[in-house]
Amino acid sequence: MSGSTSEGAQDRTGSTSEGAQDRTGTSEGSQDRSSSTSEQSQGRRAGEGVHVRRGRWAAAAMLAAAVAAGAAANAIDANFLASGWHTVQRGEEASDITVDNFQVHVHGAATSTQLEDLEVVTSPGAFVVVDLSYATTDAWDTPEEVVLIDEAGREFSEPSGFGSAGRVWPAGPDIWSRGSLLFEVPADVGDLALELRPQTPDARLPSRVLRVPLTVRTNSEPLTLERPSVLAEGDR
Amino acid sequence: MTEPGAITARAMLAFLLATWPRRVVLSLVLLVPVVVAAVGGFGPADPPPREVEPGTVTDTGAYRVVPRSFFVSETVDAGSLEEGERWVGARVQITNQGTQPISVTFDDPTFELPADVPNDGSPNPYEVLRVDTGARLGSAQPGVTYEVALLWRTTGLQDPPAELTLTMNQSAWTEWNIEAGYHTWRATADAFYVHLPRGEAPASILEEEDE
Numbered sequence: 001m002s003g004s005t006s007e008g009a010q011d012r013t014g015s016t017s018e019g020a021q022d023r024t025g026t027s028e029g030s031q032d033r034s035s036s037t038s039e040q041s042q043g044r045r046a047g048e049g050v051h052v053r054r055g056r057w058a059a060a061a062m063l064a065a066a067v068a069a070g071a072a073a074n075a076i077d078a079n080f081l082a083s084g085w086h087t088v089q090r091g092e093e094a095s096d097i098t099v100d101n102f103q104v105h106v107h108g109a110a111t112s113t114q115l116e117d118l119e120v121v122t123s124p125g126a127f128v129v130v131d132l133s134y135a136t137t138d139a140w141d142t143p144e145e146v147v148l149i150d151e152a153g154r155e156f157s158e159p160s161g162f163g164s165a166g167r168v169w170p171a172g173p174d175i176w177s178r179g180s181l182l183f184e185v186p187a188d189v190g191d192l193a194l195e196l197r198p199q200t201p202d203a204r205l206p207s208r209v210l211r212v213p214l215t216v217r218t219n220s221e222p223l224t225l226e227r228p229s230v231l232a233e234g235d236r
Numbered sequence: 237m238t239e240p241g242a243i244t245a246r247a248m249l250a251f252l253l254a255t256w257p258r259r260v261v262l263s264l265v266l267l268v269p270v271v272v273a274a275v276g277g278f279g280p281a282d283p284p285p286r287e288v289e290p291g292t293v294t295d296t297g298a299y300r301v302v303p304r305s306f307f308v309s310e311t312v313d314a315g316s317l318e319e320g321e322r323w324v325g326a327r328v329q330i331t332n333q334g335t336q337p338i339s340v341t342f343d344d345p346t347f348e349l350p351a352d353v354p355n356d357g358s359p360n361p362y363e364v365l366r367v368d369t370g371a372r373l374g375s376a377q378p379g380v381t382y383e384v385a386l387l388w389r390t391t392g393l394q395d396p397p398a399e400l401t402l403t404m405n406q407s408a409w410t411e412w413n414i415e416a417g418y419h420t421w422r423a424t425a426d427a428f429y430v431h432l433p434r435g436e437a438p439a440s441i442l443e444e445e446d447e
Contacts, residue, residue: 053242056243121368121369122368123380124368124380124381124382124383125377125379125380125381152335153335154335154336154378154379155335155336155337155378156337156377156378157337157375157377159374159375159377160371160372160373160374160375161366161369161370161371161372161373161374162369162371183377184377184380185377185379185380186377186378186379186380186381188379189379203418
C-alpha cells in the first residue's frame with residue numbers, strides 16, 4: 001500500500017517534471033516560430049530556399065518512391081509477360097517424346113511446290129508435308145493446334161481447302177496412329193520446326209508444347225497426303 | 237490553424253506572383269493553347285484516306301496488297317444467295333506481312349465495301365476464295381502471296397458501274413487491352429481507297445454448271 005502510494009507520488013513528480021519540460025519545449029517551439037519567420041522573410045527577399053519542415057520532405061520522398069515503384073512494376077509487367085508456366089519441350093525426330101497427354105514420334109518432312117489432291121495444285125509458295133505418329137497416355141484425344149515455326153518466329157497453320165487428309169486426327173491411349181500433316185509456307189522459309197500443342201496456350205493457364213526441328217527433303221514430284229492409320233503394337 | 241512560415245497554396249501563389257518577371261512568365265502559360273491551335277494540334281483526328289492505283293503494291297500493315305478489279309456475279313460457289321441478292325467480288329493479291337496466320341473472314345479489318353453498296357452484313361468480306369484452287373482461303377499464311385477474290389453479298393448493283401471504290405484500312409499489330417500476351421491486327425485511322433475497274437469473275441470460283 002505504501003509502496004504504491006510512493007510510486008504514485010513519483011509518477012506525479014515524473015509527470016510534473018515532464019510537464020515542465022513540455023513547457024520548455026513550447027518555448028523552443030516559439031523560438032522555432034521566431035527563427036522561421038525571420039528565415040521566411042529572408043527567403044522571400046532572396047527569392048529561393050523556402051524553409052520546409054522535415055516531415056514534408058519525408059512525405060514527398062515516400063510519394064515519389066511509391067510512384068517510382070508503380071512505374072517500375074508497369075514496365076516489368078508490360079515487357080515480361082508472366083508465363084513462367086509455359087514450357088517448350090525440345091524433341092528430336094525419330095524418337096518417342098511425351099508432352100502432356102501425348103506421345104509423339106516425328107518421322108520427317110518433305111517439301112515441294114506441287115501437291116496431288118485429286119488434281120495437281122501448284123502453290124504460290126511451297127507445300128510441306130510432315131510424316132508423324134502419335135498416341136495419348138490416358139484417353140482418346142486430338143492435339144488442338146499443330147503449327148510449323150521458322151527461324152524468324154513466324155507460325156504457319158493448316159491451310160484450308162485441301163480436304164481432311166492433312167489435318168490432325170484423334171489418337172488413343174497407347175494406340176499409335178501414323179499420318180501426315182499439310183502446311184503451306186513461303187518459298188523463302190528457312191529451317192522449320194514442328195510445334196505440337198495439346199492445348200492452345202492460354203496466358204492464364206500452365207501449358208506445355210513440343211517443338212521438334214525438322215529435316216525437310218525437297219521433292220521434285222507432287223506431294224501426296226496419307227490418311228491416318230492405326231499402327232500395330234510396337235510400331236511407330 | 238497553419239503556422240506562419242508553413243507552405244500553403246496561398247503562400248505558393250503569392251511567391252509565384254510576387255514580382256513582374258514572374259507574372260509575365262506565368263501569363264505565357266495561358267498562351268500555350270493558342271500556340272497549339274496555331275500549329276494545328278487541335279485538328280481532326282482521322283487523316284483523309286489516300287488514293288492508290290489498281291495494280292500497284294500498297295502496304296496496309298497486315299498485308300501487301302495489289303488491287304486488281306471487281307466483278308458482279310450470281311454464280312460464285314461460296315454459299316447460297318437469297319432472292320434478289322448477288323455476289324460482288326474484288327480480285328486482289330495479298331501477302332501477309334505478319335508473323336501469324338490471319339483469318340481473313342473472322343478478325344481482319346482491312347477490306348471494306350463502299351457504304352453506298354447495300355450489304356446486310358459487316359463491311360468486311362463475307363467470304364474469301366483462292367483463285368488458284370477455288371476453295372476458301374481460311375487463314376492467310378505469313379509470307380505467302382495469294383490471288384484471292386473477296387466476296388460480299390448485296391441486293392444492289394443490278395446495273396454494275398464501271399468502277400467500284402474499295403477501301404483498305406491501315407492496321408497495326410496491337411496488344412489486347414483486356415488480356416496481356418495476345419495481339420491482333422487493329423484498324424488505325426489511316427485508310428487507302430482504290431477505284432477498281434470492272435472485270436470478269438475468275439472461272440475457278442464459279443459454280444460448275446450441271447450438265
